[in-house]
Amino acid sequence: MSLEQILIESSIDPEEDIDIIEEIGSGAFGVVYKAILKKTGSLIAVKKVSIESDLQKIVHEIEVLKSCNFSHIVSYQGTYFKNNELWIILEYCGGGSLGDILQKCKFTFNEEQIAAICKEVLQGLSYLHKNNQIHRDIKAGNILLTDNANCKISDFGVAAYLSDKMLKRNTVIGSPYWMAPEIIQESGYDQKVDVWSLGITIIELAEGSPPLSNIHPIKVVFHIPKQPSPKFSEPDKWSSNCKDFLSKCLIKNPNERPNVEDLLEHPFIKTAKDCSQTLYEIVSKSKEIIQKLKRKSFHIENQNENESESDSEIFSSSNSSTSTFSSFSSTSFEINNENEHEHEIEIENEKKIENKTKPSLQKVSRRTSSVQKIEIGKLIKYRNVMNNLEEYLYQNIEEICSEELTLLVDIFRIKKETEMEIAKNKFEIRKQEIQSILNQK
Template structure:
């Protein structure tokens, strides 16, 4: 039986008021960059007064501040050891600094990439136990995460898993008990989210099932195909399952099948999944220590190579055990036909418009008013906002049918 997570000694519950009125450079020492999150870069920082290591997300204010404020508001309302803690925020020049809990082992997807390995069933069960506890906490408070995937499950060095990155999270209210905007990451999105027929907390359960497959196989189902094609396939195809079922226990296969029920009304809740045999038999988080230590050693070796001039990061996904293969891990965020893929891979679909935008891959435009409304034009145009210069432009057309 999995042990309960105990609260670590955490001297800093919230930043002191006088800290929030000072310049952040006076309060923190930036120790290094951790990576890119939704909307901005994430840094490791030292809180000078307490000596505590924290994470700071620096968000350029030219991004959608409403979304950022929503993220902060949701994080502020959460008080769970299974959810990344929020400590406070600052405005600094053109950036908003969001100060959060630091999880020293990084995300589950980081660890898979670094080790060039998928996870064992034992490791997956232990991580899913904590992730389910986090979802149970959120859902009991009428909050939906909406972007559950291995990249948004962080581990600290002790092996505690925590849900992170509420950049696209939403809150259910009495007046809006269902949402009909497509927000999330395409490969992980529930069918009802893609179909825009309204959804609630169990959309996160589908995403958790896809995340289980991702941890077992190195990437989500349809991870090799273009995200726009995946969006057509997820609602129409049967629920995905394991490529090699013989490798996995009947309990694990049953757990995933319970998550991946296409009809949301028949899908189980987080609380119900906590009682599933696969989760009840999860081992204590010590089983994650070797995986975490291996990843830390590889990261240290890579940092040493980068210091010596080789900055390749090997950002790959795992295919069939431990063979690495590139795949498009784009995040989609849709609010009402505009599909917009940001630096962190977030895509917005606006059902009232017809424009699809993908940053690095160019701009995809569906012209629904043309004589042939199945034509999609692609043109590589603007580079990321903070990069200098522009990409050379080119264009090509694709038919919608070719995506299906």
């Protein structure tokens, strides 16, 4: 499928068919909205992607989604094109992602819930792997829940096709904390990288974050191949079946690591219930919490706008300054006398303003997280590091890089300088040869 084919299929104005309700998420390649399909009144998810983004990956994601038709994979419902944006229409999953439940609601999952999640994710991966696909980015944030608490694998932006002729892939891609050792080592890999990522996701679900989450993502790629396979931080809380299942997912040698079909026969999975039985209550609670957080955020934004308008009125005219200041003061007085909940909002608002004045290190952190998926592969391949990250790394080397990474960057620089010197010498030799020929003539 090409972009031209997609555009031909999506020539209808999306706003004729769709009403956008609200933003529900964002990723590397676009923003996702909750929307309504006008003809049926059914809820859908709309992923808006600028065609100025990585077109190859966008087209690839649509191809993968179109080829999938399975209960535990988010379904694709079509594409529209408007104002240099592709509107990718997907199945709406009202329960949000497991990542949202972990991060926004501060919930973690018990063994019964994790077993149910693993069972449905493995069933989805089994479908993908039988169709020669590798997801390459399994993590809590890419596992969605329906209103009925069924699991759906989503986000196929970095999925890969593995043909019969291509027994291994070599591209360095994925989210660093969940990345299998063989991807980082560039030793070639297959569908078993998804098994490793599932193992890391189990720890993420159990403890709220993946292993090594306290380490910068750029540095993580050095730790994963060297360190022993991760384990639960409190192993006594988990059954022997659960720990055995996790240890099998996180076998470092991919030749010894079981595949998805093997894991579906493991006792931890064979005895697991469906997600609809074990997760329904947590989905209901998390939806309530997320709605409250949205209302709270909306209130803070409105409060900021009102205060900004009040400030502008104060300085806009000297004639009206007294009355405006009185209005502003009374507003402040009301806020100071509101209940504890409003006081918390004020504190959060102050923190928000304070965050804007934090030093450039915070900007570095945000910048790094936004490019980490794209740049991790470039970090490992020295030519791409030199061409795309050299300036960034040197500017922020003390803040984000270990001594090991500093040394590595120096090695890359020396290697590049050596190559330049060799090229220069070859040029001089060739120049002399040409000059010699001209002199003979």
